[in-house]
Amino acid sequence: DAMVIQNPRYQVTQFGKPVTLSCSQTLNHNVMYWYQQKSSQAPKLLFHYYDKDFNNEADTPDNFQSRRPNTSFCFLDIRSPGLGDAAMYLCATSTRLVSTDTQYFGPGTRLTVL
Amino acid sequence: ELKVEQNPLFLSMQEGKNYTIYCNYSTTSDRLYWYRQDPGKSLESLFVLLSNGAVKQEGRLMASLDTKARLSTLHITAAVHDLSATYFCAVDFGKSSGDKLTFGTGTRLAVRP
Numbered sequence: 174d175a176m177v178i179q180n181p182r183y184q185v186t187q188f189g190k191p192v193t194l195s196c197s198q199t200l201n202h203n204v205m206y207w208y209q210q211k212s213s214q215a216p217k218l219l220f221h222y223y224d225k226d227f228n229n230e231a232d233t234p235d236n237f238q239s240r241r242p243n244t245s246f247c248f249l250d251i252r253s254p255g256l257g258d259a260a261m262y263l264c265a266t267s268t269r270l271v272s273t274d275t276q277y278f279g280p281g282t283r284l285t286v287l
Numbered sequence: 288e289l290k291v292e293q294n295p296l297f298l299s300m301q302e303g304k305n306y307t308i309y310c311n312y313s314t315t316s317d318r319l320y321w322y323r324q325d326p327g328k329s330l331e332s333l334f335v336l337l338s339n340g341a342v343k344q345e346g347r348l349m350a351s352l353d354t355k356a357r358l359s360t361l362h363i364t365a366a367v368h369d370l371s372a373t374y375f376c377a378v379d380f381g382k383s384s385g386d387k388l389t390f391g392t393g394t395r396l397a398v399r400p
Contacts (some may be wrong), residue, residue, distance in 0.1 A: 215375060263329055263330065263332075275332040
């Protein structure tokens with residue numbers, strides 16, 4: 174039973190063409206995270222929501238935006254994808270920021286930019 | 288600066304052998320997590336270590352945490368090919384990091400026959 178679901182699993186877009194990635198969760202967790210992971214690197218946090226509270230990382234480009242319309246769903250919008258944005262995008266959830274529980278990761282969306 | 292370092296970065300080991308992956312971190316924390324990632328896949332939680340001296344075991348993997356030394360180890364016993372993956376440790380530094388995880392660089396493990 175999938176707990177963190179990401180759609181699509183693979184996304185191909187053209188340079189500069191906006192794209193939206195989707196994440197949903199059945200865990201009812203307060204916190205949802207978006208990570209970017211490039212080949213052979215650790216995941217890099219882009220931003221996270223604690224309930225409706227949005228927290229952007231200082232080095233996340235303005236090109237990346239996020240929306241969380243309700244507890245279950247969170248979206249990552251890339252307004253004008255560049256070649257350097259090609260990566261795996263991982264959504265994760267946890268019960269609260271300082272947690273004794275782990276973060277639960279979705280399967281990821283692999284983004285290709287042509 | 289909040290840093291998490293893993294070594295080795297790459298480990299090629301023979302089936303049946305034992306080895307240890309090390310995770311050092313820069314400042315006080317008592318919350319450390321280990322994840323496994325298969326090529327092209329997402330991260331899977333392996334262990335959650337929440338206190339000094341914590342030890343967790345699952346199959347051929349055993350993780351421990353020494354908060355005084357700021358060190359966690361992931362020990363592999365009698366490696367099998369199925370353990371080939373990249374292993375990440377991640378540390379929650381609490382308020383000083385904005386209550387987020389700081390990931391290590393990852394250790395890519397290849398188990399050969």
